[in-house]
Structure formats: structure tokens, C-alpha cells
Amino acid sequence: MSTDNWTPDQPLVSLREVHKSFGDLEVLKGISLDVMKGEVICIIGPSGSGKSTLIRCINALNPINSGSILVEGQEVHDPALNKLELRKKVGMVFQQYNLFPHKTALQNVMMAPLKVLKQPREEVEKRSLELMARVNLQGKEDSYPGELSGGQQQRVAIARSLAMNPDVMLFDEVTAALDPETVKEVLTVIRDLAQSGMTCILVTHEMGFAREVADHIYFTDRGVIVEHGPPATFFTEARDPRTQEFLSQIL
Amino acid sequence: MNAFQQFFFDLSADHPRWNFIFFYDPVQTDRVLTGLWVTVKLSVTCVILSVVIGLIGAWLQGARSRLVRSLVQGYIQFFRNTPPLIQLLFFYFALGQFTPTYSPDGWLEIPIISNVGWAIISLSFFAGAFNVEIFRAGIEAIPESTREAAESLGMSRLQTFTNVVFPLAFRVSLPALNNNLVNLVKTTTQALAIAVPELLYQMVSIYNDYSTAQYACMVVLFLVYIVLVGILVMAMNSWERAARIPGYGQ
Numbered sequence: 001m002s003t004d005n006w007t008p009d010q011p012l013v014s015l016r017e018v019h020k021s022f023g024d025l026e027v028l029k030g031i032s033l034d035v036m037k038g039e040v041i042c043i044i045g046p047s048g049s050g051k052s053t054l055i056r057c058i059n060a061l062n063p064i065n066s067g068s069i070l071v072e073g074q075e076v077h078d079p080a081l082n083k084l085e086l087r088k089k090v091g092m093v094f095q096q097y098n099l100f101p102h103k104t105a106l107q108n109v110m111m112a113p114l115k116v117l118k119q120p121r122e123e124v125e126k127r128s129l130e131l132m133a134r135v136n137l138q139g140k141e142d143s144y145p146g147e148l149s150g151g152q153q154q155r156v157a158i159a160r161s162l163a164m165n166p167d168v169m170l171f172d173e174v175t176a177a178l179d180p181e182t183v184k185e186v187l188t189v190i191r192d193l194a195q196s197g198m199t200c201i202l203v204t205h206e207m208g209f210a211r212e213v214a215d216h217i218y219f220t221d222r223g224v225i226v227e228h229g230p231p232a233t234f235f236t237e238a239r240d241p242r243t244q245e246f247l248s249q250i251l
Numbered sequence: 252m253n254a255f256q257q258f259f260f261d262l263s264a265d266h267p268r269w270n271f272i273f274f275y276d277p278v279q280t281d282r283v284l285t286g287l288w289v290t291v292k293l294s295v296t297c298v299i300l301s302v303v304i305g306l307i308g309a310w311l312q313g314a315r316s317r318l319v320r321s322l323v324q325g326y327i328q329f330f331r332n333t334p335p336l337i338q339l340l341f342f343y344f345a346l347g348q349f350t351p352t353y354s355p356d357g358w359l360e361i362p363i364i365s366n367v368g369w370a371i372i373s374l375s376f377f378a379g380a381f382n383v384e385i386f387r388a389g390i391e392a393i394p395e396s397t398r399e400a401a402e403s404l405g406m407s408r409l410q411t412f413t414n415v416v417f418p419l420a421f422r423v424s425l426p427a428l429n430n431n432l433v434n435l436v437k438t439t440t441q442a443l444a445i446a447v448p449e450l451l452y453q454m455v456s457i458y459n460d461y462s463t464a465q466y467a468c469m470v471v472l473f474l475v476y477i478v479l480v481g482i483l484v485m486a487m488n489s490w491e492r493a494a495r496i497p498g499y500g501q
């Protein structure tokens with residue numbers, strides 16, 4: 001159960017029989033999946049199939065009812081969990097960006113390392129400027145979120161998460177609120193991130209992107225994983241009728 | 252007498268109902284200035300204290316303990332739903348009975364809280380009750396998703412509050428706070444009832460002594476409060492402008 005026993009050859013994130021209900025509504029009905037270090041997985045499926053709930057459970061934003069979620073061997077579903085330790089390892093990017101509107105782009109990126117990790121300001125600023133460049137936002141450091149486009153805000157949000165130096169990044173439909181032209185600039189950043197070896201769990205509706213970057217694709221419907229596999233076979237050889245129907249509507 | 256004093260002296264001679272006595276009689280001028288100074292001090296003190304009470308109350312409303320939350324709620328209901336004039340009278344006459352006294356000359360018994368003290372306490376708590384609600388509304392206006400983003404970056408509840416929720420909530424609260432503080436400054440006149448020597452008290456004393464000065468006193472009272480409240484509103488508006496975030500909420 002402790003981090004000490006975890007070695008990099010074991011799954012970085014491991015879910016076993018995860019059940020989650022909101023009141024009487026069971027949204028996750030026994031989800032199990034493993035994500036190895038450096039792996040990129042995409043979770044796809046119709047709306048309301050529990051995809052977002054699933055990744056929100058991984059960084060303990062939502063508690064689960066039963067089952068087990070291990071991040072680097074540490075049980076997330078544990079009342080004694082040190083949430084700070086978990087969230088240092090797990091970065092999350094939201095559909096609605098959720099930037100801090102009263103802080104500039106650069107201040108957004110710097111806030112957590114300064115306040116949570118208590119790192120020295122000079123070092124944090126240097127690294128944050130590098131991150132702003134990495135998400136192609138040089139020159140926007142002093143802009144407020146309200147002055148940025150959706151795509152730019154989402155890239156600031158990615159830089160903000162990366163500033164905590166996480167081991168795994170969760171992306172919750174990060175392009176769903178964007179217009180088609182700006183989707184590309186965000187996906188470019190995520191692609192670079194994935195190719196640099198960052199472990200990523202993406203909930204997405206961008207099938208073309210999933211096919212291109214994912215090592216493994218999971219299709220969920222009504223709280224269960226219906227089918228999964230590497231993209232090469234998943235999109236062409238889907239066996240389950242529900243997957244086939246979903247793919248026929250989307251592709 | 253200089254020309255200014257002479258003008259009002261002549262005015263009162265020609266029109267006895269318009270006796271601006273405090274503009275030519277130095278004794279009355281002193282009374283007005285003393286009253287003005289007390290009003291300013293009372294207003295500033297109560298504004299500051301009521302904001303502090305509002306902040307503490309809004310913070311306590313988010314407490315885990317149900318007892319604490321219901322105490323805050325009880326406080327708000329009491330002070331919001333009763334007239335401030337009755338609060339002043341109750342604090343000074345009822346609670347004033349039970350406050351300890353001291354005796355500087357071994358003869359007189361002076362309560363440690365004066366009538367000015369009671370006015371400050373009761374007016375601050377009166378306006379503070381509204382401020383709690385104003386700040387609470389501001390805090391509730393901040394979306395849960397913004398809070399979640401802060402938490403997912405590893406911030407504690409306190410860090411999230413001080414770095415994210417409060418700076419945003421305070422901006423949201425400013426216009427309503429502005430209104431309530433204007434009300435508070437005007438309500439300080441009710442301290443007249445417990446003989447706090449503020450401006451209205453002095454003016455009433457003047458026209459009790461010189462009945463021809465009654466209209467003049469009232470005109471000057473209006474003008475002074477228009478200017479006093481105007482200064483407060485200007486200060487609050489420039490604060491609102493300074494706190495505005497580019498591209499946010501427009």
C-alpha cells in the first residue's frame with residue numbers, strides 16, 4: 001500500500017473494480033485499468049458514460065464507493081491519504097480551463113510551486129517562463145486569462161499543471177470547449193508532452209488525435225469498459241456492437 | 252467680523268428664519284467643527300470595524316462546527332432584523348448597567364465603556380451583520396471549479412481561500428459593501444439618542460439654543476452628509492476600479 005514498494009516496472013496508475021455512485025445513480029460499475037510509466041491512454045465513449053468521473057477519482061476530487069485506485073503504489077481511496085502528496089504526482093487539466101482570473105498567465109503558472117512547494121521565487125519564475133515557451137505562449141506572460149483566447153487559456157492551464165512537475169497528467173475533455181481552430185494548438189502541446197515521455201490519461205472526443213497519440217484506447221459506456229486495445233486494432237477491429245455503433249457515429 | 256461673517260450676520264438680520272449662526276459666532280462654529288470631527292472619527296472607526304467583523308463572520312460561516320455557524324447566523328438575524336436606534340439604546344442603557352466602572356477621583360463612577368464606545372460597538376455590529384452576508388454572497392459567487400483547480404494543484408483549503416477564493420470574492424463584494432458603508436455613515440447620526448456629540452447632536456443643540464437657526468442647521472447637515480458620503484463613494488469607486496481585472500467580468 002505504500003509508495004516504498006512501488007517500482008517503475010509496475011503500473012503508475014492502477015484501477016481495480018472501481019465503483020462510484022452519485023446517490024442512486026451508479027456511474028462507474030467496476031472499472032479496472034493499468035497505465036504504465038510513459039504510456040498515453042485515451043478514454044472515449046458517449047456522454048454520461050462516466051469518463052470524467054473516472055479521471056476525477058484518480059486525483060481524489062471525487063471519492064469512490066469501493067474498489068482500489070493506486071498511484072505509484074499509493075491507495076487514493078484511503079481516508080488517511082495525504083492529498084498534497086497525491087496531487088504533487090498527478091496534474092489535471094479541466095475542460096473549462098479554470099484559471100485564476102485575478103492572476104496573470106505567468107502568476108497562474110507560478111502560484112502552486114511558490115505556495116505549495118515553497119520553492120524559491122527566482123527558480124520558479126525561470127522554470128515558469130520555460131513552461132510558457134513550451135506551450136508556445138512567449139509574450140503572453142503578463143496577460144490576464146480574460147484577455148486570452150480559449151486555446152491560449154487552456155495552454156496556460158497545461159503549463160500550470162506541469163509547473164508542479166507531475167508524474168502523470170490527466171486531461172478532462174480539454175478541447176471540448178474550444179472552437180475548431182484553437183483545438184489544434186492545444187493538441188500540438190499535448191502531443192509534444194506525450195512524445196516527451198509524460199504519462200497521460202486523456203478523456204477525449206478527438207478520435208483522430210486519440211488514434212495518433214494513444215498507446216491504448218479504452219471505450220466506456222454506462223460505467224463499464226466495453227472494449228479496449230491499441231489504436232491500430234481498436235478502430236478497425238472493434239468487436240462489441242456498442243463500440244461499433246459509437247465509432248460509426250463519430251468517424 | 253470679516254466679510255463672510257458679516258454677510259451671514261446681515262442675512263439673519265434681514266431674514267430671521269435663516270440664521271446661519273455658526274458662520275459668524277465662533278462659539279457655535281466650534282460646536283459644528285467638534286461635531287464634524289466626532290462624526291468623521293465615528294464613521295471611520297465603524298467602517299473599519301464593521302468590515303473586520305464582516306470578514307471574520309464570513310470566515311466563521313464556513314466553519315465545520317454547526318454551533319459556530321448557528322451563532323453567526325443568530326448574530327446576523329438579531330442585528331439585521333432590529334432597528335439600529337433600538338440597538339443603540341439597548342446597548343447603552345441596558346448593557347451599560349453591567350459594565351464595570353472606575354473612579355479617577357474616588358467619588359465619580361465612570362463606566363469603562365463611554366457612550367461613544369457603545370455607539371462604536373453597536374453601529375459596527377449592526378453594519379457588520381450586513382457585511383457578513385455581503386462577503387458570503389461574494390464567496391458563493393466563486394465557481395466550485397475554480398476551487399477544484401486550486402485543490403488539484405495541491406493547495407490546502409486555507410491556501411485556496413487566501414490565494415484564490417478571497418481575492419475574487421472581495422472584488423465581487425465591493426459594490427454591495429459600498430452601499431452598506433454609505434448606510435453606516437448615515438446611521439451614525441442615530442448616536443444622537445445616546446448623547447454622542449456628533450454633528451446632528453451639535454446641530455440640534457444649536458437650534459435648541461437659537462431657534463432661528465433651525466433651517467440653517469438642517470441645510471448644512473444635508474450639505475455635510477452629501478460631501479462626507481461623496482468622499483466615501485469616490486474612494487470606494489476608485490478602489491473598485493483599481494481592483495478590476497483586465498478582461499474579467501465585462
